[in-house]
Amino acid sequence: MAISFDKAFGVHPHAMLIRSQRAEVLASNIANADTPGYKAKDIDFASALKAAKSGQMRGNSLTRTHADHLSASTQLSSSETKFRVPNQPDTGDGNDVDVQVERNLYTQNSIEYQASLSFMNSKISGLKKALGGQGA
16 A cells, blocks of 8 residues: 555645745845835745645756656745735835834744644654554
């Protein structure tokens, strides 16, 4: 009987990839908080996850050398990265980054990434026990 990693891990591998890319976008917002004209961006997590689960991601992709191999790619399409509606009025330089909001979103994203990582670790541990014949 073959082990289906898609069934075993569920949505978590896709979620971790998107959360990783979202962390980069949020970090870029924080880094550009003082850049005149910079507009805060974010990733629409729901649509990005839907695209990832349906295999519509693009960018770096792995070469399939056998029909049974899974296809994979590592980048979101640009439609999932959007400009955020500003929470604060324009300060005169065109920059709409609110550093406190960005830090809070970054922290929340990090916690959600860690939750998926913990889930994946427990699933892998369970699979190793099952393959090794050890009792749970």
